[in-house]
Amino acid sequence: MPKPVFYIPQWRMWNWRLLSSNFLDYQYKRCQDSYKETDNAMAVLDEDVSKIEQEIRGVWASANVQMMRAFEARLKEIRAERKRVAYCQLKLREAIDAMNNYRSVTKPNVQPRTVQRLRPTR
Numbered sequence: 001m002p003k004p005v006f007y008i009p010q011w012r013m014w015n016w017r018l019l020s021s022n023f024l025d026y027q028y029k030r031c032q033d034s035y036k037e038t039d040n041a042m043a044v045l046d047e048d049v050s051k052i053e054q055e056i057r058g059v060w061a062s063a064n065v066q067m068m069r070a071f072e073a074r075l076k077e078i079r080a081e082r083k084r085v086a087y088c089q090l091k092l093r094e095a096i097d098a099m100n101n102y103r104s105v106t107k108p109n110v111q112p113r114t115v116q117r118l119r120p121t122r
Contacts, residue, residue, distance in 0.1 A: 003081065004041050006088045007034045011095045016102055028099050031092055038089045045082045049075065 009027050056063075056071050 003084075004037060006038055006085075006092070007031070008088060008091045009095050011098050019102075024099060024102070028096070031096050031099070035089065035092045035096065038085050038092065041085045042082065042089075045078055045085065048078050049082075052078070 007030050009031060011027075052071055052074055056068070059067065
C-alpha cells in the first residue's frame with residue numbers, strides 16, 4: 001500500500017503583499033482538496049485498525065506468538081501512518097487559517113473611495 005502524498009504549501013515563505021487573489025484562491029482550493037484527502041486517509045486507516053482488531057479477537061486463543069507479533073507490527077505501522085496524516089492535517093489547517101486570516105484583513109467591507117478632482121490652479 002503506497003503512502004498518500006498531500007500538498008502542504010510553504011505559506012510562511014510567502015510575501016503576502018505581493019500575492020494575487022488568483023494565486024491565493026488556487027492555493028486555498030488545493031489546501032481544501034488535500035485536507036479532504038487526509039480525512040479520507042484517516043477513515044481508511046480507522047477501518048484497517050478495526051479489521052486488525054477483529055482478526056486478533058478471532059484468532060486470539062489459537063494463534064501462535066509469531067502471528068500475534070505480525071498483527072502487532074501491522075498495528076504499529078498503521079499508528080505511525082495515522083500520526084503522519086494527523087501532522088499533515090495540522091499543517092494544512094494552519095495554512096487554511098492563515099489564508100482565511102489574510103483574506104479577512106485584505107478584503108474589509110469598505111466601499112472604494114471616490115477620487116476627488118483637484119481644481120486647476122491659475
